Amino acid sequence: MEPQLIAELRAIVGASRVLVDPRECEPFGRDWTTFWQARPGAVVLPGSTDQVQQVVQLANRRRLAIVPSGGRTGLSGGAMACNGELVLALDRMDRIIDVDPVAETLTCQAGAITRTVQEEAARHNLMYPVDFASSGSSRIGGNIATNAGGIKVIRYGDTRHWVRGLKVVTGAGEQLDLNRGLVKNNSGYDLRHLFIASEGTLGIICEATLALTRPPRGLGVMVLSVADFAALPEVLHRFKAALTLTAFEFFSHRAMAAVTERTGNGSPFADETPFYALVEFERGGDADERDALAAFEDCVADHGVRDGVLAQSQTQAANLWALRENITESLSPRAPYKSDLSVPIAAMPAFVRDIEALMANRFAGLEVVWFGHLGDGNIHLNVLKPDDWTTDRFAGVCASLGQSVAERVEAFGGSISAEHGIGLLKKDTLHFSRSPGEIELMKQIKRIFDPEGIMNPGKIFD
Numbered sequence: 001m002e003p004q005l006i007a008e009l010r011a012i013v014g015a016s017r018v019l020v021d022p023r024e025c026e027p028f029g030r031d032w033t034t035f036w037q038a039r040p041g042a043v044v045l046p047g048s049t050d051q052v053q054q055v056v057q058l059a060n061r062r063r064l065a066i067v068p069s070g071g072r073t074g075l076s077g078g079a080m081a082c083n084g085e086l087v088l089a090l091d092r093m094d095r096i097i098d099v100d101p102v103a104e105t106l107t108c109q110a111g112a113i114t115r116t117v118q119e120e121a122a123r124h125n126l127m128y129p130v131d132f133a134s135s136g137s138s139r140i141g142g143n144i145a146t147n148a149g150g151i152k153v154i155r156y157g158d159t160r161h162w163v164r165g166l167k168v169v170t171g172a173g174e175q176l177d178l179n180r181g182l183v184k185n186n187s188g189y190d191l192r193h194l195f196i197a198s199e200g201t202l203g204i205i206c207e208a209t210l211a212l213t214r215p216p217r218g219l220g221v222m223v224l225s226v227a228d229f230a231a232l233p234e235v236l237h238r239f240k241a242a243l244t245l246t247a248f249e250f251f252s253h254r255a256m257a258a259v260t261e262r263t264g265n266g267s268p269f270a271d272e273t274p275f276y277a278l279v280e281f282e283r284g285g286d287a288d289e290r291d292a293l294a295a296f297e298d299c300v301a302d303h304g305v306r307d308g309v310l311a312q313s314q315t316q317a318a319n320l321w322a323l324r325e326n327i328t329e330s331l332s333p334r335a336p337y338k339s340d341l342s343v344p345i346a347a348m349p350a351f352v353r354d355i356e357a358l359m360a361n362r363f364a365g366l367e368v369v370w371f372g373h374l375g376d377g378n379i380h381l382n383v384l385k386p387d388d389w390t391t392d393r394f395a396g397v398c399a400s401l402g403q404s405v406a407e408r409v410e411a412f413g414g415s416i417s418a419e420h421g422i423g424l425l426k427k428d429t430l431h432f433s434r435s436p437g438e439i440e441l442m443k444q445i446k447r448i449f450d451p452e453g454i455m456n457p458g459k460i461f462d
């Protein structure tokens with residue numbers, strides 16, 4: 001990047017807040033994906049919304065592409081800077097600004113770590129319920145920019161449900177205070193929602209006011225072993241009828257084996273079954289536990305459940321959750337192709353059968369690992385890279401696989417991205433989930449917020 005530009009950036013944020021050494025910049029220019037090489041031109045670390053605004057205004061004057069970067073835990077390549085872009089990293093803007101226990105809101109800078117927000121809410125006997133395995137490193141701005149979901153969506157909804165207000169700097173360099181943290185505000189279009197799931201293509205989210213809620217009095221956790229994936233929707237139905245569920249997750253035996261191999265902790269079951277379900281429910285008293293056991297017995301009798309474990313302590317509950325929460329990390333050494341898909345819950349068994357047939361017929365030899373948020377109709381398809389394949393060869397095959405899977409998703413009435421976003425990974429298949437009219441409107445909206453096209457160019461669509 002030209003020295004004059006670096007000098008101008010340094011004048012805004014301070015000399016040490018602009019990185020130019022490629023080795024220092026590289027980690028800021030990537031996320032968890034493995035198909036692309038990060039090559040950022042420079043990294044800028046602003047400390048305030050005003051500094052973000054000045055950087056964006058400078059980028060507009062110089063037609064400089066910006067890639068916003070949060071915790072860099074994204075799984076769709078949205079935070080990848082591969083073409084000499086300026087990475088605008090929110091790492092320094094990580095402050096909790098205020099907790100309002102009456103309004104039950106928390107206001108923070110966009111770089112606040114998700115876990116920090118959860119812990120701050122808990123200090124006020126409140127809860128920020130959006131949670132997932134990367135909460136210890138993902139940042140609120142990244143969660144909002146991807147509308148992150150996670151393990152509690154069945155009870156609490158995704159990030160969108162919890163965003164009361166946003167302070168943003170648009171791609172044009174204008175500061176906007178969207179919805180001002182209000183509960184009720186029917187004064188025209190709610191622009192806040194355009195920034196949720198915008199993947200950094202409209203502007204920079206600088207501050208967020210998040211709604212909080214009361215935590216449940218207690219939680220029960222069970223893991224069930226299941227003979228056949230086809231049984232799972234009915235098991236979900238039975239448990240939903242009996243209890244207030246806060247999570248209903250599933251994983252295949254291969255997924256659990258990856259975790260037990262990595263952690264050294266054994267399986268809770270003597271016998272292996274192809275699938276397992278993790279059920280978490282609100283446990284106000286013993287009656288809830290009795291209801292859970294009754295649902296379990298019904299499912300053993302009628303719905304293909306073979307065995308079950310009910311946590312008797314918080315440690316046991318954490319150990320059961322670890323079986324699910326450690327899957328992504330345990331698979332990551334195999335550089336998997338990851339696709340997060342949603343289809344109607346009732347269609348999930350037929351969809352899984354269909355994709356398994358596709359894999360056997362056209363991609364034989366590639367190993368598939370299934371897990372996901374069954375209660376939300378959300379399936380994570382993971383295909384492991386064979387050890388002796390290059391990344392390029394694997395990426396090529398996965399591009400073709402991605403097209404075929406997207407065709408099947410469309411046929412089943414689903415979405416090619418349930419929660420990770422489109423980024424670079426899925427932009428070639430966006431048309432399987434959004435109509436030409438919708439895509440054109442999205443492009444027009446981007447032009448309004450970002451007339452020079454500097455914000456995360458090439459992500460979501462070209």
Ligand SMILES: Cc1cc2nc3c(=O)[nH]c(=O)nc-3n(C[C@H](O)[C@H](O)[C@H](O)COP(=O)(O)OP(=O)(O)OC[C@H]3O[C@@H](n4cnc5c(N)ncnc54)[C@H](O)[C@@H]3O)c2cc1C
Nearest residue numbers: 070071072073074078132139141142143145148149200205
């Ligand atoms: C182990 C693991 C488990 C995961 N589990 C889940 C899960 O269950 N559910 C789920 O939804 N996701 C999950 N993810 C994906 C990921 O953690 C989420 O998408 C997360 O919200 C991304 O946040 P981040 O701060 O890391 O964003 P980044 O990866 O840094 O960025 C993501 C996107 O947001 C943009 N962006 C970041 N910050 C801003 C900002 N301030 N303003 C504008 N744009 C911005 C980036 O340009 C990029 O397009 C998981 C990831 C891992 C590694």
